[in-house]
Amino acid sequence: MVPPLALDIDGTLTTPTGRIDPRAFELLPAWDAPVVFATGKAFPYPVALAHFLGREETVIAENGGVAYVDGETTIVGDPDAAGAVVEAFRERGGAIGWGDGDTVNRWRETEVAVAPDADEALLREVAAAVEDVEVVDTGYAFHVKSTGVSKGRALEHVAPALGLDPEAFVAIGDSENDASTFRVAGESYAVANADATAREAANEVVAEGFIDGTASVLTELRERAE
Numbered sequence: 001m002v003p004p005l006a007l008d009i010d011g012t013l014t015t016p017t018g019r020i021d022p023r024a025f026e027l028l029p030a031w032d033a034p035v036v037f038a039t040g041k042a043f044p045y046p047v048a049l050a051h052f053l054g055r056e057e058t059v060i061a062e063n064g065g066v067a068y069v070d071g072e073t074t075i076v077g078d079p080d081a082a083g084a085v086v087e088a089f090r091e092r093g094g095a096i097g098w099g100d101g102d103t104v105n106r107w108r109e110t111e112v113a114v115a116p117d118a119d120e121a122l123l124r125e126v127a128a129a130v131e132d133v134e135v136v137d138t139g140y141a142f143h144v145k146s147t148g149v150s151k152g153r154a155l156e157h158v159a160p161a162l163g164l165d166p167e168a169f170v171a172i173g174d175s176e177n178d179a180s181t182f183r184v185a186g187e188s189y190a191v192a193n194a195d196a197t198a199r200e201a202a203n204e205v206v207a208e209g210f211i212d213g214t215a216s217v218l219t220e221l222r223e224r225a226e
């Protein structure tokens with residue numbers, strides 16, 4: 001039997017230009033075990049991905065702020081604290097930076113994502129003044145979120161709802177927001193493009209990056225199960 005998977009999206013299922021690689025649509029619909037998409041993105045993104053892959057919508061969004069399993073949504077974290085940080089950031093001249101419409105934050109319920117080209121030093125300075133809030137850098141955004149909320153904590157909630165031990169999962173990811181998943185899962189892989197935090201937390205750093213790395217792990221896991 002192949003193991004259940006906890007998969008990050010950006011940097012892990014994507015190409016270096018941020019597209020979901022077609023191989024995800026070959027490898028994942030046929031995966032014969034639960035697949036949990038665990039992302040920093042807002043709730044609709046992993047739901048849509050699972051939907052169009054024809055998979056059960058079992059997702060962790062907003063870095064663990066939102067978890068959805070078996071038709072139940074669980075929300076944790078303090079959106080007001082994150083909002084206060086972003087308000088102070090704006091007052092001091094900072095910009096969230098996603099442009100008009102801001103679909104990055106539109107459906108966000110527990111945290112705020114700030115564009116990667118924003119003034120990081122200012123954002124960290126204002127965040128340091130608010131209790132129980134941290135800034136997590138995924139390489140794709142700075143996430144202003146409650147401390148204690150993490151993808152790993154969410155997996156500890158999602159796995160039992162699937163009748164599984166979190167340790168049964170194999171996790172793959174690329175950023176500091178995946179380190180908590182790596183600690184909770186029984187086996188973990190950082191793709192080659194992963195940041196230092198993810199590399200250190202993973203059991204193994206894969207030679208290839210992005211979806212190439214993920215595809216090689218999945219192929220190996222499938223071969224091992226045969």
Ligand SMILES: O=C(O)COP(=O)(O)O
Nearest residue numbers: 009010039040041138140
């Ligand atoms: O939204 C981000 O910043 C990164 O998303 P990810 O967790 O799927 O890599």
Ligand SMILES: [Mg+2]
Nearest residue numbers: 008010011174
């Ligand atoms: Mg990622």
